[in-house]
Amino acid sequence: MRIALVSLAAVAVAASATPALANEARVEARGGVIWNGSDSDAVAGVAAGYDYDLGDKLFAGVEGSADKVLADNTRVSWGAGGRIGAKVMPGSKLYALAGWQSKLCSTCNSAVGVGGGWQQDFGQKLYGKVEYKHLLIGDNTPDADVGLVGVGMKF
Template sequence: MRIALVSLAAVAAVAAATPALANEVRVEARGGVIWDGSDSEATVGGAIGYDYDLAPGLFVGVQGSADKILTDNTRVSWGAGGRIGIEPRDGTKVYALADWQSKNCKYCNSAVGVGGGVQQDVGSRYYVKAEYQHLLVGDNTPDADRGLVGVGVKF
């Protein structure tokens, strides 16, 4: 028992002495345009996520989102996914992303989004970002594309 307690205390001391990485929670508001081959509409939403540093200059993150197309007969589309990227310089993140999104209307299909983006810090807690996604809808429904810009805060 004493060996286990001493071992646990040693692990805690090493963990406390290790410099903290920039793991962070982020919350953002975003808006943009969604389009398919024949139509385009404005969209607004928000997201919450957590980024975890894998190594200096490399990160992975998870994210949940809620987005609404600003037209009649649509509803909030809920999303869950992740991103992986690099930090080519302090305060800048470049990433690839993938997520699943629920139906945005009663008779629509859910979609899988793939894309990428750039996030730039503004000060120590705030950031701006630009993102592109190609939405793979399926069931003979045309795919769509979405461009987003956002502002957020990190904790």
């Protein structure tokens, strides 16, 4: 019993002496538009990620996503990527992003996306964001661009 109490006290002291970290998990719903040289369509999706603090002003994060172009003959495109950026104001993040996403349709190619975004807190747990990605598709398929607006919750 004494070992348990001493261990509990040691954990409490260590926790109170450790500075608070702002590492955070997040989930979001998002929508926007995808376009290439000739077409444009609406897109909707969800994403989940985790951001790691790299000091007071910098952060890096990972993200998984599922997006669907809202047009005939498309399917859910699964994505994995990351972002790195700066906390430019309290509650604001400016970041660059890169990632991979699976095919948008059965005859499409997978793509690598690069871009950037802005995330703004709306209180303690809610945030909104705007994002732009340029999709590098390859195999003589025209590249595409995606503009997204999202609303999410941090944990």
